[in-house]
Amino acid sequence: MELFDNLALGFVTASTLWNLIFCLIGVLLGTLIGVLPGIGATATIAMLLPVTFQIGDPVSSLIMLAGIYYGAQYGGSTTAILINMPGESSSAVTAIDGYQMARNGRAGAALATAALGSFFAGTVATFLVALFAPPLTKIALQFGSAEYFSLMVVGLVSSIALAHGSVIKALAMVVLGLLLGLVGSDIFEGTPRFTLGIREFADGLNFVAVAVGVFGVAEILRNLENEHDRSVMIRKVTGLMPTREDFRRMTAPVLRGTGLGSVLGILPGGGAILASFASYTLEKRVAKNPQEFGKGAIEGVAGPESANNAAAQTSFIPMLTLGIPANPVMALMIGAMIIQGIVPGPDVAAERPALFWGLIASMWIGNLMLIVLNLPLIGLWVRLLTVPYQVLFPAIMAFSAIGVYSVKSSSWDLYSVAFFGFLGYVLAKLRCEPAPLLLGFVLGPMLEENLRRAMILSRGDPSTFVTRPISAMLLLAAALVLVVVLLPSVRKKREEVFVEEDA
Numbered sequence: 001m002e003l004f005d006n007l008a009l010g011f012v013t014a015s016t017l018w019n020l021i022f023c024l025i026g027v028l029l030g031t032l033i034g035v036l037p038g039i040g041a042t043a044t045i046a047m048l049l050p051v052t053f054q055i056g057d058p059v060s061s062l063i064m065l066a067g068i069y070y071g072a073q074y075g076g077s078t079t080a081i082l083i084n085m086p087g088e089s090s091s092a093v094t095a096i097d098g099y100q101m102a103r104n105g106r107a108g109a110a111l112a113t114a115a116l117g118s119f120f121a122g123t124v125a126t127f128l129v130a131l132f133a134p135p136l137t138k139i140a141l142q143f144g145s146a147e148y149f150s151l152m153v154v155g156l157v158s159s160i161a162l163a164h165g166s167v168i169k170a171l172a173m174v175v176l177g178l179l180l181g182l183v184g185s186d187i188f189e190g191t192p193r194f195t196l197g198i199r200e201f202a203d204g205l206n207f208v209a210v211a212v213g214v215f216g217v218a219e220i221l222r223n224l225e226n227e228h229d230r231s232v233m234i235r236k237v238t239g240l241m242p243t244r245e246d247f248r249r250m251t252a253p254v255l256r257g258t259g260l261g262s263v264l265g266i267l268p269g270g271g272a273i274l275a276s277f278a279s280y281t282l283e284k285r286v287a288k289n290p291q292e293f294g295k296g297a298i299e300g301v302a303g304p305e306s307a308n309n310a311a312a313q314t315s316f317i318p319m320l321t322l323g324i325p326a327n328p329v330m331a332l333m334i335g336a337m338i339i340q341g342i343v344p345g346p347d348v349a350a351e352r353p354a355l356f357w358g359l360i361a362s363m364w365i366g367n368l369m370l371i372v373l374n375l376p377l378i379g380l381w382v383r384l385l386t387v388p389y390q391v392l393f394p395a396i397m398a399f400s401a402i403g404v405y406s407v408k409s410s411s412w413d414l415y416s417v418a419f420f421g422f423l424g425y426v427l428a429k430l431r432c433e434p435a436p437l438l439l440g441f442v443l444g445p446m447l448e449e450n451l452r453r454a455m456i457l458s459r460g461d462p463s464t465f466v467t468r469p470i471s472a473m474l475l476l477a478a479a480l481v482l483v484v485v486l487l488p489s490v491r492k493k494r495e496e497v498f499v500e501e502d503a
Contacts, residue, residue, distance in 0.1 A: 007130060010357030014365055019060050019358065026064035027366045030071020031374060035079055041072035042435075043219045045332045046211035047400045049339065058340035059355045063362040065336055069329050070122060070312045070363065074370050077114040077305055081107060093280040097293060097300030104296050109242050113250055113298055114305040115374050116242075121258040121306035122367040125313035128262055129320070130360050133349070136321040140346035145454035146465050150474035152447045155324050157478040159436045160485070167485055169432045177440020178447070180205055187449055200412040207335045209413040210441060212400050213420025214427075214434045215328070220393050221425045242298075250302035253283050257306030265311030266318060266326060279307035313363060320356060321346055324443070328435045331442040 013019065033044045045065050052061035081098035094114065101110040143151070160170040183194045184204030195201040242250070260282065261275035283303040284293050293300050315326040316333075323344030325331035334344045342348065342355070349356045404413050424434055458464035466472045 003130065003134070006134070006353065006357045007361060009353060010130075010359075010361030013059060013354045013358030014063065014362040018057070019063055019362065020365070022055075022060040022064040023067050023362050023366050024369055026067020027071035027074075027369050028373070029064075030068035030073075031075035031078075031370065031377075033068070034072035034075020034077075041069050042328045042332065043216040044068055044072075045329055046208070046215045047396065049208045049211065049332065049336055050402075050404055052336045052339060058337065058342055058352075059358050061336060061340065062333065062355065062359050063366075065333055066316070066359060066362065067366045070309060070366065071370060073305075073309045073312050074115065074118050074374055077118070077301075078111065081110045081114065081301070093276045093304040094301055096280070097295070097297045100294065100296035101298070101301065106296070109246055109298070110301050112242050113246065113301050115371055117250065117254045117257065117302045117306040118309040119367055119371040120254055121261060121310040122313055122370075123364065124258050125262050125265070125310040126360065126363040126367065128314060129316055129363070130357075133317055133321050133356075133360070136317065137346045137349045140322050143346075143470070144468070145450040145457065146468050146471040147474065149447060149450040149454055150465060150471040150478070151322065151324060152443050152450070154474050154478045154481075155318075155326075156436075156440060156443060156447075157481050159439050160482070166431070169430075170436050173427070173432055173434065173436040174440040177437040177442075178444040180210065180437075181441045181444025182448070187445065188452060198412070200410055204445070205441075206404075206408065206410075206413045206416060207338070207442070209404055209416035210420050211332055211335065211438065212404055213417040213422075214424035214438065216400050217397070217417060217421025218424025218428060218434070220396060221421065222428055224390075224393060246298055249298050253279075253299040253303035254306045256282060256286075257303040258310045261307035261310030262314045264307070265314035275307040275311035276304035279303040316359075316363075319344065320348065320359070323348075323446070325439060328438045331438050334442055 014023065029044070030041060033041060045068055048065065048068070052058075052065065055061045055064075077094050077098065080095035081102050098110045098114065101107065156174050160167060160174055179194075181204075183201055185192055185202055192202055257275075257279040260279050264275040264278060280293075280300060280303060283297075283299045284290050287293065287297070287299060289297075315330055318324045318326050319330040319333055323334065323346070325334055337344050337348075342352065401414060401417070404417055405411070427434055427437070454464055455462070464471075465475060
């Protein structure tokens with residue numbers, strides 16, 4: 001009964017005119033940046049963080065950012081199907097069969113399959129968030145500093161294991177993120193450290209500036225380097241309603257993709273990309289005619305699209321209940337909460353129930369908006385694909401600079417954006433994924449705080465981390481993940497997976 005009361009509170013909060021407007025803005029903007037290849041949800045949310053500071057109401061700003069994230073999963077499939085260029089990395093697998101369906105004259109059926117599968121998966125996964133978030137929150141309230149430290153170690157190790165490319169490079173990115181998180185004043189003594197004598201760094205590096213630089217500016221530089229003319233093969237989409245046979249073939253993949261994505265979305269560092277690839281692999285394994293995959297199999301669209309949307313929704317569970325980000329977007333959501341003066345973690349559900357349940361309820365409303373709006377607007381999205389990137393990037397850069405400066409009115413933040421933009425570009429050229437860096441930067445101060453608090457409470461005895469059962473189990477899990485991913489057979493298979501995913 002308590003669950004229904006909480007959901008009622010959530011729907012009342014999410015259904016206010018102001019929140020509905022921001023939800024609509026979020027899902028439309030998310031679909032737009034999903035459709036336009038080379039921008040991405042992470043970069044967009046990073047660049048919009050200053051706007052959330054100006055909005056004032058944290059519920060509205062978080063609803064908008066959430067809408068951008070799961071809306072981008074919808075939009076990414078459009079370009080994957082129509083021009084074989086995924087708007088979102090999680091839609092890369094969708095392009096394999098979706099584009100072939102479009103070439104065979106079935107673009108409408110492919111787009112409808114992606115939209116319907118996404119809607120079903122998003123709806124079910126949101127229900128799982130509402131079902132499992134409250135009990136996990138109650139469990140999290142029993143955690144002490146040692147348990148929180150160990151949980152964050154698990155998160156960082158998992159992000160290393162599930163990152164693209166070399167494990168060593170991913171580990172280096174986490175360490176770099178942790179070091180950047182140390183810049184500022186000591187959390188207990190207040191003495192400056194690693195500030196290079198710059199007074200503006202006394203409060204630490206500006207999270208917004210780091211995020212906009214590493215993800216936004218660096219992504220723009222990469223896209224300018226690789227920009228090429230986009231060839232839109234399908235300019236008019238017809239036959240949007242799947243046939244009865246299409247429904248029969250897509251039902252099981254949608255169900256399997258929803259279940260698989262719901263589980264994998266909770267894992268730190270995995271999220272929608274891993275879920276979509278795992279779903280495609282699973283569908284190919286269980287198919288009666290696996291030779292159809294790569295030639296326009298509808299199962300190759302239904303499964304991955306359901307999986308990446310389910311993963312996008314369930315990735316909110318660790319963020320809402322524990323204050324631990326499962327992916328870079330959730331790290332940015334935590335940053336938005338901190339900007340609004342909210343301490344992420346299990347106390348949010350008790351202290352800010354309207355925000356907690358309003359955000360969950362808005363996901364149902366947002367998914368409904370997406371299914372109602374997306375298919376009728378496909379013609380508009382197709383026309384937008386012809387806009388040259390050289391026209392888009394100056395406006396994006398100007399908007400980002402104005403937004404970052406407006407947070408603190410500090411010119412140092414603009415210098416930080418430029419520096420981290422260049423750093424992000426260099427890291428991309430070195431094939432170092434920036435996601436572990438951002439997770440390390442966000443979790444670093446919390447990791448240090450809980451480590452030092454646990455040591456103070458135990459009078460300097462480090463065994464407290466292994467004598468407390470939950471903490472010991474979490475550290476053991478982190479060690480097992482690291483050992484497994486370093487095994488030669490696992491490392492070889494992992495490299496094959498990511499090479500195929502990037503292809």
